[in-house]
Amino acid sequence: MTRSYTFGVLAMAIVVVASNILVQFLFGQWLTWGAFTYPFAFLVTDVMNRVHGVQAARRVVWAGFATGLLCSLVGTQIMGEFGPLVSLRVALASGTAFLVSQMLDITLFDRLRGGKWWRAPLVSSLAGSFLDTVIFFGIAFSASLAFIEPGNDVSWANEALPLLGSGPLAPLWVSLATADWGVKLLLALVALLPFRIIVRRMTARLA
Template sequence: MTRTYLPGILAMAAIVVASNILVQFLFGQWLTWGAFTYPLAFLVTDVMNRLYGASAARRVVLVGFVVGLICSLIGTQIMGEFGLLVTIRIAVASGTAFLVAQLLDVTIFNRFRDGAWWRAPLVSTLISSAIDTALFFSIAFSASLSFIHPATDVAWATEALPLLGAGPVAPLWISLAVADWSVKLAIALIALIPFRLLTARLTARA
């Protein structure tokens, strides 16, 4: 690691810690406050990738993964109102989704690096955030994957309800996943503005 990467490392660590804390607090019926901070991890990865290349971005991702792992391990030792703050299954889901999606983001960004300035961050974030959502919610809550940690009770998440309260009947975790990805989609579009400003400013200083 070099001092050049330190701002990205600190930003990623702060986002991961904040998201692990804020995921404990509900926002409406389908989301938690963590849904609004976590997508910023993709912004950090993309800015680092644009400024310093894929190797630097992967280093920042690995730091985020380690910080997230530490947060999860701490969470498995803390009892909340409804049990452990973080179950083993959720810890596995969180770590797997983060690492796979963020590394995929780096790869896709590189594929579109030479196109229009917005293409690489937008395409990489849209695809990788979709994978992130699919991996996390299916690993954490799908009844078909209960073998990951049979002791984790996910009955509440598999309850059949109308999708987002109005659509076809589906397990509750599907509604949670759709709502989560919708936020990621919105933030991916909004994040193009700070991405452009940050990369332009930092490139000019170089």
């Protein structure tokens, strides 16, 4: 395993662990601090894809997936005020969303890698993060999927409220998902600069 490949695995693990910890802490009304760290998983994947190719990027994603499963396992054993910090639905939503969205990111990036340097990371990250948001919040909180974990009461997430406090009525989880997607959209743009810098440095070292 090359040094830069090891960097990718460690970076992904750090992002996943940090996000699993920070998701426990609220930021305002609609977000958690984890919303600001998790999108950088797409940056790690895209850097590895650009420098080492599709197979290396997939291995890094699988390493991140395994790390996420471990975090979920630990979370199910820690009791909070309302039960385990991580429920079955949240664990299933998190793992599924991560794996599916990251694999989509890798596929799109590979198909677009021949264009402008920014197109592949931007388009793949936007598409992947959108899918991640839909899958996670849908599985974790949608009333239509209550059969996944009947004993887990998520009625609070389905309370009809104005979207983001001022829009049309929608389940609370839709506002949470919308705010989360907004952060991912912003960070996909911000991440273009470190993507460019890191790829140049890693490529120069491998030359």
